[in-house]
Amino acid sequence: MAKKSKKQQTxxxxxxxxxxxxxxxxxxHAYEHDPAHPSYGEEAAEAxxxxxxxxFKTLVADVDxxxxxxxxxxxxxxxxxxxxxxxxxxxxAMADPALAERTTGYxxxxxSPLGQRRALPTVLDxxxxxxxxxCVSAGRRGLEVELSxxxxxxxxxxxxxxxxxx
Numbered sequence: 001m002a003k004k005s006k007k008q009q010t011x012x013x014x015x016x017x018x019x020x021x022x023x024x025x026x027x028x029h030a031y032e033h034d035p036a037h038p039s040y041g042e043e044a045a046e047a048x049x050x051x052x053x054x055x056f057k058t059l060v061a062d063v064d065x066x067x068x069x070x071x072x073x074x075x076x077x078x079x080x081x082x083x084x085x086x087x088x089x090x091x092x093a094m095a096d097p098a099l100a101e102r103t104t105g106y107x108x109x110x111x112s113p114l115g116q117r118r119a120l121p122t123v124l125d126x127x128x129x130x131x132x133x134x135c136v137s138a139g140r141r142g143l144e145v146e147l148s149x150x151x152x153x154x155x156x157x158x159x160x161x162x163x164x165x166x
Contacts, residue, residue: 015145032047042074056128083161114155
Protein backbone atom coordinates (compact mmCIF):
# COMPACT_ATOMS: atom_id res chain seq x y z
CA MET A 1 0.00 0.00 0.00
CA ALA A 2 1.15 3.51 -0.69
CA LYS A 3 2.20 5.88 2.04
CA LYS A 4 -0.48 8.20 3.29
CA SER A 5 -0.19 11.76 2.08
CA LYS A 6 -0.25 14.71 4.48
CA LYS A 7 -3.90 15.33 3.56
CA GLN A 8 -4.82 11.73 4.46
CA GLN A 9 -3.13 12.11 7.82
CA THR A 10 -4.75 15.41 8.80
CA UNK A 11 -8.10 15.59 7.06
CA UNK A 12 -10.09 14.26 4.16
CA UNK A 13 -13.45 12.57 4.38
CA UNK A 14 -14.87 10.95 7.52
CA UNK A 15 -13.93 7.59 5.94
CA UNK A 16 -10.26 8.48 5.51
CA UNK A 17 -10.15 10.08 8.94
CA UNK A 18 -11.53 6.83 10.44
CA UNK A 19 -8.97 4.75 8.55
CA UNK A 20 -6.09 6.97 9.63
CA UNK A 21 -7.27 6.99 13.26
CA UNK A 22 -7.44 3.18 13.21
CA UNK A 23 -3.94 2.93 11.74
CA UNK A 24 -5.20 0.81 8.86
CA UNK A 25 -3.12 0.78 5.65
CA UNK A 26 -5.05 2.07 2.65
CA UNK A 27 -4.59 3.68 -0.73
CA UNK A 28 -6.73 6.49 -2.11
CA HIS A 29 -7.75 6.53 -5.76
CA ALA A 30 -9.14 9.80 -7.11
CA TYR A 31 -10.74 10.14 -10.53
CA GLU A 32 -12.83 12.70 -12.38
CA HIS A 33 -16.49 11.86 -11.73
CA ASP A 34 -18.78 12.06 -14.78
CA PRO A 35 -22.34 12.94 -13.66
CA ALA A 36 -23.68 11.48 -16.92
CA HIS A 37 -22.26 8.00 -16.26
CA PRO A 38 -25.11 5.52 -15.59
CA SER A 39 -23.31 3.65 -12.78
CA TYR A 40 -21.13 5.20 -10.06
CA GLY A 41 -19.44 1.87 -9.29
CA GLU A 42 -18.74 0.84 -12.87
CA GLU A 43 -17.42 4.34 -13.53
CA ALA A 44 -15.00 3.94 -10.60
CA ALA A 45 -13.80 0.54 -11.85
CA GLU A 46 -13.24 1.87 -15.37
CA ALA A 47 -11.50 5.04 -14.20
CA UNK A 48 -9.14 3.14 -11.88
CA UNK A 49 -8.53 0.26 -14.28
CA UNK A 50 -9.62 -2.20 -11.59
CA UNK A 51 -11.73 -5.31 -12.15
CA UNK A 52 -15.41 -4.64 -11.24
CA UNK A 53 -15.26 -7.74 -9.00
CA UNK A 54 -12.81 -5.83 -6.74
CA UNK A 55 -14.79 -2.58 -6.64
CA PHE A 56 -17.64 -2.67 -4.13
CA LYS A 57 -20.66 -0.40 -3.84
CA THR A 58 -22.25 0.61 -0.55
CA LEU A 59 -26.02 0.26 -0.48
CA VAL A 60 -28.38 1.14 2.34
CA ALA A 61 -31.43 -1.06 2.84
CA ASP A 62 -34.29 -1.21 5.30
CA VAL A 63 -34.40 -4.62 7.01
CA ASP A 64 -37.53 -5.00 9.12
CA UNK A 65 -37.50 -1.25 9.88
CA UNK A 66 -33.77 -0.99 10.62
CA UNK A 67 -31.32 0.61 8.22
CA UNK A 68 -28.58 -1.82 7.20
CA UNK A 69 -25.54 -1.40 4.95
CA UNK A 70 -24.69 -3.92 2.24
CA UNK A 71 -21.29 -3.81 0.52
CA UNK A 72 -21.42 -5.74 -2.77
CA UNK A 73 -19.40 -5.87 -6.00
CA UNK A 74 -20.35 -3.25 -8.57
CA UNK A 75 -20.45 -6.07 -11.14
CA UNK A 76 -23.57 -7.49 -9.50
CA UNK A 77 -26.68 -6.67 -7.54
CA UNK A 78 -27.80 -6.90 -3.94
CA UNK A 79 -29.90 -9.93 -3.04
CA UNK A 80 -32.36 -8.38 -0.59
CA UNK A 81 -33.60 -11.74 0.75
CA UNK A 82 -30.02 -12.83 1.46
CA UNK A 83 -29.32 -9.51 3.19
CA UNK A 84 -32.35 -9.91 5.44
CA UNK A 85 -31.29 -13.47 6.30
CA UNK A 86 -27.70 -12.35 7.02
CA UNK A 87 -28.87 -10.01 9.77
CA UNK A 88 -31.64 -12.25 11.10
CA UNK A 89 -34.46 -10.32 9.43
CA UNK A 90 -37.44 -11.31 7.36
CA UNK A 91 -37.83 -8.51 4.78
CA UNK A 92 -35.51 -6.06 3.12
CA ALA A 93 -36.07 -3.21 0.69
CA MET A 94 -33.82 -0.46 -0.54
CA ALA A 95 -33.87 2.51 1.84
CA ASP A 96 -35.16 5.89 0.81
CA PRO A 97 -32.11 7.66 -0.72
CA ALA A 98 -32.68 10.86 1.28
CA LEU A 99 -32.86 8.87 4.52
CA ALA A 100 -29.70 6.97 3.59
CA GLU A 101 -27.89 10.27 2.96
CA ARG A 102 -29.08 11.84 6.23
CA THR A 103 -28.21 8.77 8.27
CA THR A 104 -24.76 8.11 6.80
CA GLY A 105 -23.72 11.73 6.24
CA TYR A 106 -22.74 10.95 2.65
CA UNK A 107 -24.38 11.66 -0.73
CA UNK A 108 -25.69 8.91 -3.01
CA UNK A 109 -22.85 7.64 -5.17
CA UNK A 110 -20.40 8.57 -2.42
CA UNK A 111 -21.73 6.60 0.55
CA SER A 112 -18.84 4.87 2.27
CA PRO A 113 -19.20 1.97 4.68
CA LEU A 114 -16.59 3.78 6.82
CA GLY A 115 -16.96 6.90 8.95
CA GLN A 116 -20.73 7.09 8.77
CA ARG A 117 -22.57 9.67 10.85
CA ARG A 118 -24.40 6.80 12.57
CA ALA A 119 -22.79 3.37 12.42
CA LEU A 120 -25.21 0.93 10.83
CA PRO A 121 -25.19 -2.88 10.84
CA THR A 122 -23.06 -3.87 7.86
CA VAL A 123 -22.90 -6.96 5.66
CA LEU A 124 -19.91 -7.43 3.36
CA ASP A 125 -20.44 -9.78 0.44
CA UNK A 126 -18.49 -12.99 0.99
CA UNK A 127 -16.80 -12.63 -2.43
CA UNK A 128 -14.61 -9.89 -0.90
CA UNK A 129 -12.61 -12.54 0.95
CA UNK A 130 -11.24 -13.82 -2.38
CA UNK A 131 -9.26 -10.59 -2.91
CA UNK A 132 -6.18 -9.23 -1.15
CA UNK A 133 -7.68 -5.73 -1.43
CA UNK A 134 -10.98 -4.24 -2.50
CA CYS A 135 -12.08 -0.69 -3.29
CA VAL A 136 -15.01 1.10 -1.66
CA SER A 137 -16.15 4.69 -1.70
CA ALA A 138 -13.97 7.00 0.37
CA GLY A 139 -16.92 9.26 1.06
CA ARG A 140 -17.45 11.28 -2.09
CA ARG A 141 -18.02 10.72 -5.77
CA GLY A 142 -14.71 10.34 -7.56
CA LEU A 143 -12.78 9.05 -4.55
CA GLU A 144 -12.25 5.39 -3.70
CA VAL A 145 -10.24 3.77 -0.93
CA GLU A 146 -8.45 0.46 -1.39
CA LEU A 147 -7.97 -1.72 1.68
CA SER A 148 -8.05 -5.33 2.77
CA UNK A 149 -11.50 -6.91 3.16
CA UNK A 150 -10.49 -8.06 6.65
CA UNK A 151 -9.71 -4.47 7.72
CA UNK A 152 -13.01 -3.26 6.25
CA UNK A 153 -14.92 -6.00 8.08
CA UNK A 154 -13.16 -5.22 11.35
CA UNK A 155 -13.70 -1.45 11.17
CA UNK A 156 -17.39 -1.77 10.25
CA UNK A 157 -18.02 -4.86 12.42
CA UNK A 158 -19.41 -6.39 9.24
CA UNK A 159 -20.86 -9.82 8.86
CA UNK A 160 -19.47 -11.68 5.83
CA UNK A 161 -22.30 -13.30 3.85
CA UNK A 162 -23.20 -14.07 0.22
CA UNK A 163 -25.50 -11.07 -0.38
CA UNK A 164 -24.41 -10.14 -3.91
CA UNK A 165 -25.59 -11.80 -7.08
CA UNK A 166 -24.41 -11.50 -10.66
